[in-house]
Amino acid sequence: MSIEKFGGIFTPTCDICGEELDGGFDFYDAVQAKKTAGWKSRKTNGEWEDVCVTCQEDE
Ligand SMILES: [Zn+2]
Incomplete structure (x- = not known):
């Protein structure tokens, strides 16, 4: 799962673009923020990827 932690802030990051x-979330809030934004988490080659709405539309 690509939620990067910068100085105590969890930042959801799209793995495509x-x-x-x-940021400013705790880990749980970061997961919720992704769901609210319509991002998808998927497993590719054993690694979790987060994909933003724009990239979902491009595929
Ligand atoms: Zn993207």
Whole structure:
């Protein structure tokens, strides 16, 4: 799962284009923020990927 932690802030990051959602969350809030934004989490080659709405539309 690509939620990066910068100085105590969890930042959801799209694994395709690098888009980031606003940080300031704890880990649970970051997961919720992704769901609210319509991002999808999927497993590819054993690694979790997060995909933003724009990239979902492009596929
Ligand atoms: Zn994206």
